[in-house]
């Protein structure tokens with residue numbers, strides 16, 4: 424089949440690559456000419472393990488094309504996939520200007536029947552509105568089908584080639600069956616539903632996962648007060664198949680381009696029909712506060728931050744991506760700088776994007792975790808990149824002015840810390856900080 428994919432962000436690009444890899448002819452369209460040029464040179468505009476290789480393979484084999492020419496791509500396609508951004512507006516609602524613009528452009532480029540697949544995350548009722556808009560601009564027949572995307576950044580390829588499920592929302596049974604056929608090589612776990620339910624499934628899924636994270640973060644905060652270990656608690660809970668063991672990692676809270684904006688958007692969707700989604704409002708509030716925990720620990724341990732040097736390990740909102748959209752690191756580094764600390768940052772891939780987004784020249788960029796720790800009064804770990812798991816902590820402690828490590832992602836075990844000489848704090852695991860050992864570490868420091 425011939426597909427046009429509009430938007431080459433995470434979703435558009437990975438979708439385009441996936442469908443070309445299973446044998447379709449795909450043209451990815453983006454209005455950002457620099458992105459298109461980069462892609463044409465075989466370079467991925469985003470860091471995602473395995474993506475660049477797949478882009479090159481499918482381009483070389485002639486199935487994947489990239490262009491800024493939306494009109495020609497739509498003319499040639501039987502299926503047009505909309506995968507443009509739906510960022511957060513100032514009032515929390517999803518900003519639909521890009522999807523509306525893309526729908527208008529697709530409508531005016533149509534030259535015959537098309538199935539228009541909406542993969543962008545859009546509020547309930549949007550697919551119907553898009554259909555009405557397109558219908559007002561073209562004489563040609565078409566169907567709009569909602570196929571929400573569930574991929575995770577950092578594991579986007581695996582999630583797309585082996586999805587847990589494909590949700591297909593449509594008013595036309597025929598169009599839904601066509602889209603089902605398209606996904607058949609990827610999975611048999613497909614659900615056909617109406618447009619509004621498909622739109623709601625996406626928001627409800629993200630809101631539920633965000634709820635799990637805020638729940639375990641609250642349990643972590645409680646564990647600290649009562650002397651229990653949240654990692655043990657999560658493990659014990661996870662054995663219950665009704666609960667499941669995923670999304671129970673306590674830490675600095677969720678970030679990224681999806682959970683923060685989609686939880687806010689669902690609160691707004693509810694608000695628009697006079698429903699107060701109390702639970703979700705609390706989830707968001709708990710998440711906001713969770714980012715302060717690491718900061719407060721540093722203030723306590725260092726007796727204030729003025730003229731102190733703090734190393735920061737990990738900046739992307741999660742490992743295996745260079746995405747820093749709504750990353751907890753942005754807020755935490757901002758607070759450290761505002762409190763008068765000197766901040767030394769390190770991330771294996773997200774340095775450039777982070778610095779662009781933070782836009783504060785006083786931050787010190789380092790090329791390794793040990794460089795960020797050198798002569799620092801404390802280090803805080805904000806993203807659990809694999810390379811941080813394999814550091815020689817004793818050596819790290821020896822480089823620091825004060826051997827203080829605040830682990831915002833519960834990366835290290837008691838065994839890792841044994842003999843490292845660190846004053847260590849994590850999230851909801853008070854048992855890991857042995858007061859006797861720490862007193863010895865502090866005395867050694869004062870001597």
Ligand SMILES: NC(=O)c1ccc[n+]([C@@H]2O[C@H](COP(=O)([O-])OP(=O)(O)OC[C@H]3O[C@@H](n4cnc5c(N)ncnc54)[C@H](O)[C@@H]3O)[C@@H](O)[C@H]2O)c1
Nearest residue numbers: 430431432433434453454455506507508509525543544572
């Ligand atoms: N990022 C994720 O992991 C993820 C996962 C699931 C769902 N989603 C949803 O998918 C959608 C896309 O997210 P993203 O992160 O891939 O987007 P993004 O914002 O990173 O990229 C969107 C791209 O679309 C392009 N674009 C915008 N309007 C265009 C137009 N009229 N013509 C051509 N190109 C146009 C932009 O230039 C940009 O490159 C959002 O609704 C998001 O909520 C994202």
Ligand SMILES: O=c1ccn([C@@H]2O[C@H](COP(=O)(O)OP(=O)(O)O[C@H]3O[C@H](CO)[C@@H](O)[C@H](O)[C@H]3O)[C@@H](O)[C@H]2O)c(=O)[nH]1
Nearest residue numbers: 572573574575576670671672674676677678679681740741
């Ligand atoms: O136990 C956990 C799991 C995740 N996180 C954090 O939650 C955020 C989101 O992580 P994850 O869900 O793995 O990444 P995303 O790429 O944002 O993917 C989410 O958002 C996408 C966009 O809507 C959806 O498609 C995915 O299904 C959904 O998992 C990150 O900051 C993680 O650090 C935790 O703090 N604890």
